Amino acid sequence: MPATLDGQLVVAISSRALFDFEAENEVFEQGDDRAYMQLQLSRLEQPAGRGVAFSLVHKLLSFNSPQQQRVEVVILSRNDPVSGMRVFRSASHYGLSIQRGVFTRGQPPWRYLRPLRANLFLSAHLSDVRAALDVGVPAAQVYPQSVRASDAHPHEVRIAFDGDAVLFSDEAERVFQAEGLSAFQAHEVSNASRPLPGGPFKPLLEALHRLQNAGTAQMRIRTALVTARSAPAHERAIRTLMDWNIEVDEAMFLGGLPKGEFLREFEPDFFFDDQTGHIEHAARHVPAGHVASGIANVT
Template structure:
């Protein structure tokens, strides 16, 4: 019987999100892929340093127990297959058990997400992230310079999500940007009982919720947080939406314009996802951060 990824939490990740290949990437961008390949081959026996998503991946893989493979992490990279050798060797050096990878040598890799049944794609390439979200999969552009100080809580994964344009659609955000705060509050108050349409990260939250139900009290745990600029009374629609979906979060922070970074410092997430670059840049100083290239705030400028 062939192996199947159905029913597992599948995370696809680029090599730059998992390992620190920033120096090599500068070579690639300033010359061509042949110089990059030559450098990677020369460094084949030298393990790369861990990247921003490494702690998250390490914890996710800890959900797997003998005879029970709950999580699959797959390398999905624009790298060439030769450079992929260094990625797998680096993973082995750092104690990550990775078996699967797809290397496309410059071709956008998101086409393979459907075959992988992926619940999340993490990449340092904004174009790939945008294309992935457009194709209907949760994805975020990692900030390679993000702080990795949140490598605490060894038996618990902590993930924080923004609301609008991340967990939820950007329906309300469009009202805010076009008509202002007063109109936004009025819109959300009138529609408090109507669930928001799903955003790109609803499938990931559902997958995490499902994974949590399969684990024992003694095993790895998941703690989630909603960290949003919404405030009362606009908070009600967000909570009611989660209730309608049949999923919940452990913590909810309705900050009404307060800086998210100080609250994230206290929550100590293994990853934070937001659609606003300003929030991401601030959050990256305290926690691993991913930019969700989605919604009205991220429409390409003509």
């Protein structure tokens, strides 16, 4: 019987998102792939440092057991196959059960997301993230300079999401951008009972909800909605989640306050937002990724 990933939460991740390859990437960016390959080969016995998304991946893999595989992590990388050896060795060093990988030697790897049926794609390359979002895969550009995740919650995967253009569509955000805050608030009050359409990360939230319901003694999931919305626009967001039959553990309606300090207190393993300003601030406090979708990212 052929192998299948059906029923699993599939996370596709680049090597730079999982491990700290920033020093090696400087050589890669110079365009000398032979020098990059040689550098990686010379460091084959040296495990790479932990990257921005390491904590997220490590904890998600804890949902697996010898009896059941609930989470599959696949390396999807612009690295060459030779450099891929170091990626797999680094994963083994940290006890990460990662068996699958695609290495494209500089070519965009996002097209392999479809046969993987990935629930999430994390990459340092914005163009790959945009392409993934265009084909319906939840994706974010990691900020390698982000603060690493706290180790204060070893038995919880903590994930924080922005609302508009991330969990929800950018319908309301378009009103705000075009007409301002007062029109946005009025629009959301008049539509409070009408659920927002789903955004690019709704499928991931649903997959996490299924994973949480499956249960494990080793790990649980704690989620937070961290949004610039404030009362009275909060109600539509809450009612939308209720309509989806999905609960979040915490909700922060910040009314435009900077999100970073609040995220620092929540201590997520990862935070997703569609606006670069929010991500740049958040990255000073927590691991963060830019969801390049919605009206705020139209170029």
